[in-house]
Amino acid sequence: MDEAAFLERISARLGRSIPEDRPPRNVQGAPDFWRQRSSGAQELILRFQAELEKLGGQVERFEDRSAMLAFLKSLLKDLDPTRIGVWGGNFMDEYQLEEVLSPYEVVTWGNQGVEAFQAAEVSISGCAFAIADTGTMVMMSSETHGRSVAVLPTVHIVILRQEQIHGTMGEVLESLSQMGRSLPASVHFISGASRSSDIENDQTIGIHGPARIVAFIL
Amino acid sequence: MKVSLFTTCLVDSLFPNVAEAMVKILDRYGVEVDFPHGQTCCGQPAFNSGYVDEAREVAKTLLDAFDQSEYVVAPSGSCTGMIHHYYADLFAGLPDWEDKAERLINKTYEFSQFMVNVLGVTDLGARFPHRVAYHPSCHGARLLGIKNEPEQLLDHIQDIQRVNFPHAHDCCGFGGTFAIKMSDISGAMVEEKTKHVVESEAEVLVSTDMGCLMNIDGRLRYENQKVQVKHLAEVLYEGLPAEKE
Amino acid sequence: MPSTTNRHTPDLLDRTRLALQDDFLRAAVRFTADRLRDKKQSSTEEFGHWEEWRERGRAIRAHTINHLDYYLKQFVDQVRQTGGHVHFAKDAGEAVTSVMQIVREKKARSVVKSKSMVSEEIHINEHLIEAGIEVVETDLGEYIVQLAGETPSHIIIPAIHKTREQIKTLFTNAGGEHLTTDTKVLAGFARKTLREKFLKADIGITGCNFGIAESGTVVLYTNEGNADMVTNLPKTHIVLMGMERILPSFADLEVFANLLPRSATGQKLTTYMSMITGPRRQGDRDGAESLHIIILDNGRSEQLGDPEFQDILHCIRCGACLNVCPVYRQIGGHAYGSVYPGPIGAVLSPLLYQGKQYEDLPFASSLCGACYEACPVKIPIHDMLVRLRARKVRSGHVAKAEQLAFRGYKMIFSHHRRYRLAIKTGRVLQETMAQNGYIQSGFGPLAGWTESRYAPTLKEEPFRDKWEALSKTLKTKS
Numbered sequence: 008m009d010e011a012a013f014l015e016r017i018s019a020r021l022g023r024s025i026p027e028d029r030p031p032r033n034v035q036g037a038p039d040f041w042r043q044r045s046s047g048a049q050e051l052i053l054r055f056q057a058e059l060e061k062l063g064g065q066v067e068r069f070e071d072r073s074a075m076l077a078f079l080k081s082l083l084k085d086l087d088p089t090r091i092g093v094w095g096g097n098f099m100d101e102y103q104l105e106e107v108l109s110p111y112e113v114v115t116w117g118n119q120g121v122e123a124f125q126a127a128e129v130s131i132s133g134c135a136f137a138i139a140d141t142g143t144m145v146m147m148s149s150e151t152h153g154r155s156v157a158v159l160p161t162v163h164i165v166i167l168r169q170e171q172i173h174g175t176m177g178e179v180l181e182s183l184s185q186m187g188r189s190l191p192a193s194v195h196f197i198s199g200a201s202r203s204s205d206i207e208n209d210q211t212i213g214i215h216g217p218a219r220i221v222a223f224i225l
Numbered sequence: 226m227k228v229s230l231f232t233t234c235l236v237d238s239l240f241p242n243v244a245e246a247m248v249k250i251l252d253r254y255g256v257e258v259d260f261p262h263g264q265t266c267c268g269q270p271a272f273n274s275g276y277v278d279e280a281r282e283v284a285k286t287l288l289d290a291f292d293q294s295e296y297v298v299a300p301s302g303s304c305t306g307m308i309h310h311y312y313a314d315l316f317a318g319l320p321d322w323e324d325k326a327e328r329l330i331n332k333t334y335e336f337s338q339f340m341v342n343v344l345g346v347t348d349l350g351a352r353f354p355h356r357v358a359y360h361p362s363c364h365g366a367r368l369l370g371i372k373n374e375p376e377q378l379l380d381h382i383q384d385i386q387r388v389n390f391p392h393a394h395d396c397c398g399f400g401g402t403f404a405i406k407m408s409d410i411s412g413a414m415v416e417e418k419t420k421h422v423v424e425s426e427a428e429v430l431v432s433t434d435m436g437c438l439m440n441i442d443g444r445l446r447y448e449n450q451k452v453q454v455k456h457l458a459e460v461l462y463e464g465l466p467a468e469k470e
Numbered sequence: 471m472p473s474t475t476n477r478h479t480p481d482l483l484d485r486t487r488l489a490l491q492d493d494f495l496r497a498a499v500r501f502t503a504d505r506l507r508d509k510k511q512s513s514t515e516e517f518g519h520w521e522e523w524r525e526r527g528r529a530i531r532a533h534t535i536n537h538l539d540y541y542l543k544q545f546v547d548q549v550r551q552t553g554g555h556v557h558f559a560k561d562a563g564e565a566v567t568s569v570m571q572i573v574r575e576k577k578a579r580s581v582v583k584s585k586s587m588v589s590e591e592i593h594i595n596e597h598l599i600e601a602g603i604e605v606v607e608t609d610l611g612e613y614i615v616q617l618a619g620e621t622p623s624h625i626i627i628p629a630i631h632k633t634r635e636q637i638k639t640l641f642t643n644a645g646g647e648h649l650t651t652d653t654k655v656l657a658g659f660a661r662k663t664l665r666e667k668f669l670k671a672d673i674g675i676t677g678c679n680f681g682i683a684e685s686g687t688v689v690l691y692t693n694e695g696n697a698d699m700v701t702n703l704p705k706t707h708i709v710l711m712g713m714e715r716i717l718p719s720f721a722d723l724e725v726f727a728n729l730l731p732r733s734a735t736g737q738k739l740t741t742y743m744s745m746i747t748g749p750r751r752q753g754d755r756d757g758a759e760s761l762h763i764i765i766l767d768n769g770r771s772e773q774l775g776d777p778e779f780q781d782i783l784h785c786i787r788c789g790a791c792l793n794v795c796p797v798y799r800q801i802g803g804h805a806y807g808s809v810y811p812g813p814i815g816a817v818l819s820p821l822l823y824q825g826k827q828y829e830d831l832p833f834a835s836s837l838c839g840a841c842y843e844a845c846p847v848k849i850p851i852h853d854m855l856v857r858l859r860a861r862k863v864r865s866g867h868v869a870k871a872e873q874l875a876f877r878g879y880k881m882i883f884s885h886h887r888r889y890r891l892a893i894k895t896g897r898v899l900q901e902t903m904a905q906n907g908y909i910q911s912g913f914g915p916l917a918g919w920t921e922s923r924y925a926p927t928l929k930e931e932p933f934r935d936k937w938e939a940l941s942k943t944l945k946t947k948s
Binding site: 016017022026030032033034037062117140149153175184187188192193198200202207209211213216 | 498501502505519522523526529530533536537538539540542543546551552556558559560564608609610611614627628629632633634637653654656657660661664665669684685687693694695696698699701702703713718719720721722723724725727728738739740741742743744745746747748749750751753754755756757765767771772774775
């Protein structure tokens with residue numbers, strides 16, 4: 008069916024022609040009380056940590072980069088991966104990951120793609136936003152920030168700066184709305200590890216995506 | 226204050242004691258009660274089965290019978306809910322009847338709502354030393370919007386032991402003609418309901434609707450259980466001290 | 471006997487009878503429904519202001535559906551600006567044709583799918599398989615159901631009716647070696663097998679939870695992450711969406727991101743909320759290169775402008791009404807015999823497919839209203855069930871005996887003298903059946919009732935006959 012006929016059928020059922028102007032609205036988005044909530048930075052960090060931990064995620068907070076790198080080093084030693092996948096671009100440099108990752112085979116998104124990342128046990132990325140209410144981290148796709156970085160490997164480590172943590176999803180959605188045409192093809196909200204309860208209601212982790220999520224807060 | 230009794234056809238023909246208890250309680254509070262004989266049924270059996278015209282004809286008996294009444298009170302959340310929730314639509318666009326329906330809606334109350342919200346009574350001074358479970362009728366709660374009025378009345382009864390049971394808010398499986406038309410499903414539903422009631426070790430199950438209680442009682446007797454069922458008005462009336470004079 | 475699907479047994483009563491005999495099914499359905507509704511209860515209580523959120527949800531959906539043409543057009547324009555393709559399908563047949571055309575153009579041989587009720591509605595799997603295309607469902611529950619050759623029995627938990635033993639057997643037949651009934655082992659097999667399917671699939675098919683009009687974004691909710699695999703890895707992504715899935719803006723999405731997961735599974739948010747806006751951008755190394763959105767009417771527009779049923783298009787497919795439904799609880803999803811089970815299915819199915827096929831479904835309800843109470847957008851499902859019953863009666867598709875019975879009811883109950891006489895007569899007639907104040911074994915319409923319970927008897931004197939004497943004993947007189 009062609010578009011005009013399809014839409015005309017709807018208009019006809021609604022008893023008018025298709026409106027040319029945006030329909031006026033009394034109600035849009037979340038209730039006022041919800042939008043007016045505000046929290047201090049420290050409170051947001053604590054809430055984010057508590058929520059993500061409730062979802063089985065691991066949260067580590069660091070005073071500075073060197074503490075983070077030291078922790079990463081020992082974590083990777085425990086995990087003992089063969090291959091680690093990381094965001095491309097200047098991500099490695101930004102956090103000076105090179106030395107810590109040097110014992111492992113490292114693949115970077117952009118130089119490599121899906122096939123290389125399919126065989127990576129661990130991935131390390133940043134994120135665009137985090138949401139305290141729901142323990143959520145938001146990924147936005149780009150040439151160097153592949154979507155698969157967050158879903159193919161078994162363990163996903165996310166490095167985020169505390170100023171990226173927002174209170175509600177609404178704040179993040181407003182940012183997306185303002186991006187207009189520059190909105191990336193994929194915006195991916197992650198709250199904890201991949202899970203399913205489809206086998207006799209028995210919850211199991213890591214069904215398709217990562218089984219372990221670790222958030223590093225700087 | 227004058228109240229016209231809307232007994233409902235179920236109570237009139239099968240459970241007249243319930244209406245009697247209600248009348249005697251209202252009488253104690255100085256309410257003048259009358260019983261307009263023209264009433265039969267709210268029309269719900271036909272309406273819920275899809276027979277709208279038939280339901281309307283029967284519902285008219287109530288509009289006529291109660292047109293002069295000050296208040297109308299019924300021992301049923303379901304029949305009262307039928308009036309409140311569906312009569313406006315049922316009579317929409319019918320001259321005279323439309324107005325009569327609106328008048329009836331505005332003055333009709335379910336018994337516990339009338340006691341608590343109109344008379345302002347929660348403590349009748351009754352005593353009922355038994356383990357009592359309460360089944361909220363679906364139509365009372367969801368169609369009519371009864372909140373905790375029945376429980377307020379129960380909680381003020383002396384020496385009553387309230388017991389809870391799981392899924393109290395789930396339907397017992399009555400559903401009017403549903404219990405006839407889909408009797409297998411309805412039977413499975415009432416079986417689960419009585420299981421919970423029996424496990425609660427209640428001696429008496431109380432509700433505001435005889436439809437639910439008739440269904441649950443039927444299952445309890447079939448299973449030869451000891452639990453008795455009673456309408457809220459019966460429990461309150463039985464618990465009242467004998468009147469002097 | 472564990473469940474055998476009975477969805478294709480033609481008669482509703484036969485299907486319910488089969489379901490009621492299936493003890494495993496009933497226990498599993500009860501367990502899952504209880505778990506989901508308990509979680510919903512606690513998550514909405516923790517959240518607070520639930521009624522305010524519900525009203526917000528209702529108002530946004532009502533506004534959107536009242537202006538669906540405007541917002542759908544805006545959505546479509548936005549999708550095209552990002553480089554996506556849009557197809558319009560007035561019915562299932564046209565939607566299938568669109569899918570098959572894309573499949574042919576892409577010379578596709580394999581398709582991976584994430585859960586989509588619309589794909590069930592148009593039975594796309596059957597058509598793809600007939601054309602020799604491999605189709606793999608990738609939601610774990612859907613995968614299990616597909617291997618069993620069945621259909622989902624719950625909107626959110628498709629394999630609610632399967633035991634782990636059965637799943638082990640299905641996975642073993644699908645090539646699993648040394649499997650046990652341990653959840654981890656079974657899930658591990660699915661992860662490994664499905665990962666291979668994702669990587670080699672030519673086309674990914676998903677549904678669409680919400681389409682955001684302002685940006686042309688498709689929003690998907692999953693817990694497993696399979697929708698991300700389906701949208702990230704194959705070169706072509708087909709979205710099947712019901713035309714009413716639209717929300718005007720991202721701001722509105724916040725409301726539904728709060729309502730949907732809580733109502734569906736009692737989660738604050740599902741593990742993944744994925745937003746796809748157009749095909750992959752220049753330079754991107756994953757994500758579909760071509761995006762096709764197929765927008766389906768299939769009976770939906772018929773509900774627009776109908777004051778009795780338009781609100782059914784507000785539904786966000788959360789399944790909360792199933793989890794509280796005392797009928798669904800007893801019979802499970804397959805007994806409804808339609809793609810959409812439970813209370814929402816009992817309304818949606820006869821509306822989308824007019825005709826005799828589903829017109830009995832609205833009678834599979836005690837009209838208790840629990841569905842309305844649970845609905846996050848306040849659809850008056852119980853009222854719609856009554857209206858659909860009236861529609862069926864008006865259409866004349868009812869038994870003569872039933873028509874006569876209600877004509878009789880009207881005749882008797884429309885005048886108090888005839889009514890009183892009927893009680894008196896009934897009282898005499900019941901003599902032969904009554905025992906200790908009950909009818910223990912009835913016949914005719916009472917037979918079904920007395921199969922599982924006793925029936926009460928008409929009392930010697932109805933209240934109306936006692937009134938005169940009673941009124942004389944009252945203190946309060948005018």
